[in-house]
Amino acid sequence: MKRIGVLTSGGDAPGMNACIRAVVLTAAAYNLDVVGFHHGYNGLLDEDYQTLLPQHVQHIIQHGGTILKSARCKALYTDAGAVQAAQVLHKLQLDALVIIGGDGSFRGALAIAPHYHGQLIGVPGTIDNDVDGTDFTIGFATAIDTALDAIDKIRDTADAFERIFLVELMGRHSGYIALSAGIAAGAEQIICPEFGPVSKAQLTKLLAPIQHAQLLRGKSSYIMVVAENSYPGGTIALAEDLSAELGTECRACILGHIQRGGKPVGADRILATKLGAYAVEQLVNGAHLMMAGELNQQAVLYPLAQTGERTKQIDPYLVRWQQQIASD
Numbered sequence: 607m608k609r610i611g612v613l614t615s616g617g618d619a620p621g622m623n624a625c626i627r628a629v630v631l632t633a634a635a636y637n638l639d640v641v642g643f644h645h646g647y648n649g650l651l652d653e654d655y656q657t658l659l660p661q662h663v664q665h666i667i668q669h670g671g672t673i674l675k676s677a678r679c680k681a682l683y684t685d686a687g688a689v690q691a692a693q694v695l696h697k698l699q700l701d702a703l704v705i706i707g708g709d710g711s712f713r714g715a716l717a718i719a720p721h722y723h724g725q726l727i728g729v730p731g732t733i734d735n736d737v738d739g740t741d742f743t744i745g746f747a748t749a750i751d752t753a754l755d756a757i758d759k760i761r762d763t764a765d766a767f768e769r770i771f772l773v774e775l776m777g778r779h780s781g782y783i784a785l786s787a788g789i790a791a792g793a794e795q796i797i798c799p800e801f802g803p804v805s806k807a808q809l810t811k812l813l814a815p816i817q818h819a820q821l822l823r824g825k826s827s828y829i830m831v832v833a834e835n836s837y838p839g840g841t842i843a844l845a846e847d848l849s850a851e852l853g854t855e856c857r858a859c860i861l862g863h864i865q866r867g868g869k870p871v872g873a874d875r876i877l878a879t880k881l882g883a884y885a886v887e888q889l890v891n892g893a894h895l896m897m898a899g900e901l902n903q904q905a906v907l908y909p910l911a912q913t914g915e916r917t918k919q920i921d922p923y924l925v926r927w928q929q930q931i932a933s934d
């Protein structure tokens with residue numbers, strides 16, 4: 607093995623830079639050249655890349671975003687795109703490619719695999735923590751802290767006005783962020799896809815705990831953390847429908863992409879460093895079509911094809927505690 611490529615793909619996540627740094631420094635230790643593709647798989651298809659030397663990754667560990675830029679790439683969904691990606695990897699004489707991204711990006715790698723003679727390895731980087739085969743993904747811990755900071759501030763004003771607030775968090779179709787940030791913020795109610803769909807016809811399911819809490823505590827602040835894509839029409843529509851049913855105004859706050867930015871917290875920098883380094887070491891050992899993940903603090907290899915097979919389960923203990931005990 608002489609030359610490897612690396613790219614960041616899909617939603618960017620704090621810690622991706624720390625991971626790029628670990629890949630480059632570890633590769634240098636093994637005398638491997640590194641090429642970094644820009645804008646995810648687009649840079650691979652367009653041959654838009656740069657050489658990455660240790661000096662290029664100095665002092666990037668503390669920065670959010672990704673120095674390689676990230677993107678989604680429609681062309682890779684086609685066979686022609688996958689063939690072209692493999693052709694570029696061959697043309698640049700790359701023996702392996704490290705893909706830092708989520709399960710979508712790993713499916714992209716699987717699409718390239720039949721056409722490529724080299725090795726492919728994934729490193730889980732997404733705020734959503736929805737990748738199976740690793741306890742945590744790079745960026746999740748930072749996103750939780752960012753969400754918490756925002757929810758704590760909303761609590762202050764909600765307390766002052768004794769208002770009901772709905773705070774929408776990201777996660778695409780996963781409730782990991784909502785459950786974790788909701789628990790840590792002491793939210794009275796958490797709504798996420800894992801709890802089953804909520805429609806206008808089933809609003810009583812959400813109203814009953816609010817009314818119960820109001821009965822016990824009188825008028826006071828009440829925070830519902832809502833995972834995105836939980837309600838038809840979104841969280842603003844949910845706030846309007848709840849307001850109409852309760853006869854009390856409910857305010858909505860959509861946190862949005864703030865959750866993707868910012869300095870990675872220590873846990874993300876450490877995870878990113880460990881997994882980036884491990885990915886390169888395992889490539890040298892011959893790993894192919896694997897993800898470098900971490901389970902019970904051990905770096906592990908997990909088949910790329912299985913990372914998106916099952917929905918990663920949110921913690922059933924916390925779910926039960928939230929629903930039975932914290933909701934009052």
Ligand SMILES: Nc1ncnc2c1ncn2[C@@H]1O[C@H](COP(=O)(O)OP(=O)(O)O)[C@@H](O)[C@H]1O
Nearest residue numbers: 616617678679682707708709710711713714717
């Ligand atoms: N089934 C697929 N076939 C080929 N490429 C895919 C596939 N799914 C995702 N990709 C590639 O990976 C990119 C990132 O995937 P996406 O799901 O948006 O993000 P993430 O990797 O964070 O889950 C897509 O824009 C596309 O280029």
Ligand SMILES: O=P(O)(O)OC[C@H]1O[C@](O)(COP(=O)(O)O)[C@@H](O)[C@@H]1O
Nearest residue numbers: 616617708732733734776777778866
């Ligand atoms: O930035 P976009 O394209 O609007 O994507 C938003 C989505 O990206 C995420 O922030 C991260 O998801 P991925 O890592 O799977 O790309 C999701 O939580 C959110 O649903």
